[in-house]
Amino acid sequence: MRAMRAEQFSGYGGLKRSYFPKPAVTDGKVLLRMTAVGVSPLEHTILSGHFPLAKAPLVLGNEGAGVVEAGGGTDFPVGSRVMFTGPYGVFEDGACSEWLAVRKENLCLIPEGVDDVSAAGIPVAYLTAQMALTNAGFQAGKTVLAPAIGGSVGNAVTQLARPWAPNTPSRARPIMRKPSGRRRSDSMRSSIPLSRSWVMACAVSQAVTAQTS
Numbered sequence: 001m002r003a004m005r006a007e008q009f010s011g012y013g014g015l016k017r018s019y020f021p022k023p024a025v026t027d028g029k030v031l032l033r034m035t036a037v038g039v040s041p042l043e044h045t046i047l048s049g050h051f052p053l054a055k056a057p058l059v060l061g062n063e064g065a066g067v068v069e070a071g072g073g074t075d076f077p078v079g080s081r082v083m084f085t086g087p088y089g090v091f092e093d094g095a096c097s098e099w100l101a102v103r104k105e106n107l108c109l110i111p112e113g114v115d116d117v118s119a120a121g122i123p124v125a126y127l128t129a130q131m132a133l134t135n136a137g138f139q140a141g142k143t144v145l146a147p148a149i150g151g152s153v154g155n156a157v158t159q160l161a162r163p164w165a166p167n168t169p170s171r172a173r174p175i176m177r178k179p180s181g182r183r184r185s186d187s188m189r190s191s192i193p194l195s196r197s198w199v200m201a202c203a204v205s206q207a208v209t210a211q212t213s
Contacts, residue, residue: 003097005059009049014056023101025071030102032066032082036120037095046090054090061095062088065110065120069099072107081110085123095120121152129156 001022008014025031042062046054063085068076076082086106088094110119132153138144144161 001098003059003093005057005093005096006047008056009047009054011047014047015060018059020097022099025101028103030071030076030082030104030107031069032084032100032102033069034064034066034095034098034100035081035116036065037061038063038065038085038121038124040121040124042090042124051090058089059093059096060089061097061100062086062090063120063123064088064095064100065116066095066100066102071101072104075104076107076109081116081119082107083110083119083123084108085127125152125156126160128153129160132157133160 001020003018003020004015005018006014007016023029023031038061040062042051043060045051046058046060063083065081065083068078068080068082070078072078072080072082082102084095084102084106086103088100088102088106089096094100108123110116114122133144138161144157
């Protein structure tokens with residue numbers, strides 16, 4: 001399979017197209033055919049050599065979306081559309097490849113009506129927002145200040161806060177933009193209508209994984 005691997009962390013010039021065997025399905029992992037990869041500031045940090053815990057060579061891609069090919073069982077049947085984040089692209093090879101074996105606990109089904117490209121950029125931003133709100137003790141009656149409201153995490157905070165405390169008046173309105181078609185940007189992350197139950201289920205699953213790993 002093809003993958004984009006950073007041979008060294010010396011900037012984008014260190015990226016090289018490489019070829020590897022297709023991952024094998026093992027216990028606890030699900031084989032995905034990758035359809036889209038999210039891009040966050042973390043990739044730039046790693047490529048710039050400012051994240052010493054990551055070691056080259058490394059296939060980048062900390063979040064993404066794909067279709068289940070094998071190993072998903074009844075929770076994630078073959079053909080299911082899923083998204084994920086986790087240690088991928090940081091401590092082990094990540095999503096910038098044709099196939100990837102992902103742990104079940106890092107997966108979340110993509111809701112109907114959300115395309116794969118948009119879904120690939122959801123996990124990191126919304127998990128960050130959910131954990132921030134939880135750690136801050138957010139509840140009905142409290143006010144949320146989300147700096148950089150035009151960014152992905154800022155928009156995620158306001159989108160999660162509203163249904164979490166539906167009776168709390170809010171002057172802030174998350175900036176909702178339609179994708180421009182020029183490039184995949186933060187605006188694509190913030191233009192997706194999300195249900196509280198789905199976001200919370202995904203975020204809580206990721207939070208538990210992070211705390212126990």
